[in-house]
Amino acid sequence: MKKLRRFLLISGLCGLLAFLPSQLAHADNNNDNNWQEPVMTLGTSLTNGQRQGTINVLSAKINNQNFQQLPVTGNTLVQYLNPAGNTFTDSSGVWSSALIEKTHSGQGINVQILPYDGKNNITTITADQYRNAALTAGISDANIYVTSATPIDGSGALAGVYAAFSQKGNQLNQDQVNAAQNEMKTLSGINEQNKNQSGYSDAQLNHAVSQAKQQMAQIGPNISNNQITNIVNNVLQENHLTKIISDNQKQQIINILVQVRDSGALKNGNFKEQAQKVSANIKDQAQKIFNKLNTPKNRNFLQKIWDQVVNFFHSIFG
Structure with a gap:
């Protein structure tokens, strides 16, 4: 009887261990399925006119299709950016905004900074810096569009990106966010x-x-x-x-x-x-x-030498 119970216990544990990976993979798929609609993060310091203007600029990239809205406040900056050494407060203003569209696996991270009224108001962070930061933070396969109605460094948009992934169940590792x-x-x-x-x-x-x-x-x-x-x-x-x-x-x-x-x-x-x-x-x-x-x-010296060697053999055997 004891041997039977032990056999059943071991069999049950083995079954559970075999079951867990598929469930974890299923959970990851569910996280991706949460991205049925893009997420637009909007700085709460925007005036009503600026807010609507920001929505117009960002939504044009998805042909004005449906999207979810996520407000980004000073508290969002504190939560995601201060652990890396920033000094934002709950009352910090947020103007830069973003639209995050999850793409199919393998398409990578695409970032575009969009002009607002014909002007690029993201004064510090470049599109390539956003790309590298998103990669380090653990983001994958996404189109990210960034804009601002007023000149600003662009930190609010990045905090919004982190918050959007968290809302969708893709919780990012804070150590990676800090590194980013x-x-x-x-x-x-x-x-x-x-x-x-x-x-x-x-x-x-x-x-x-x-x-x-x-x-x-x-x-x-x-x-x-x-x-x-x-x-x-x-x-x-x-x-x-x-x-x-x-x-x-x-x-x-x-x-x-x-x-x-x-x-x-x-x-x-x-x-x-x-x-x-x-x-x-x-x-x-x-x-x-x-x-x-x-x-x-x-081209460096070694490349030139290699080209000469290749050309030499081409002249003999070509």
């Missing part, structure tokens, strides 16, 4: 310091960082600091930034990528694919910049 915020502040600062330098663009910097994340994901969550340093050196060279990015700025980039690792982001099996998509999207959106970089004049 520190990453965005760091890249914004480096961009500001170099924006007037010849041969520099925000697209190159963010492309390098997204490439670094992709290569980190290939190695895995146990990647060492030395490996991250080597990756940063390589991607800066590939994006023609070695003569522009200072040693201090390079160390800042290494530090934020170490935090990305420590946040647990690399444990997500989807992270590598999403990083590759972000990298490709950045390059596609700034094709003129990257085409200009990829000219014979700008």
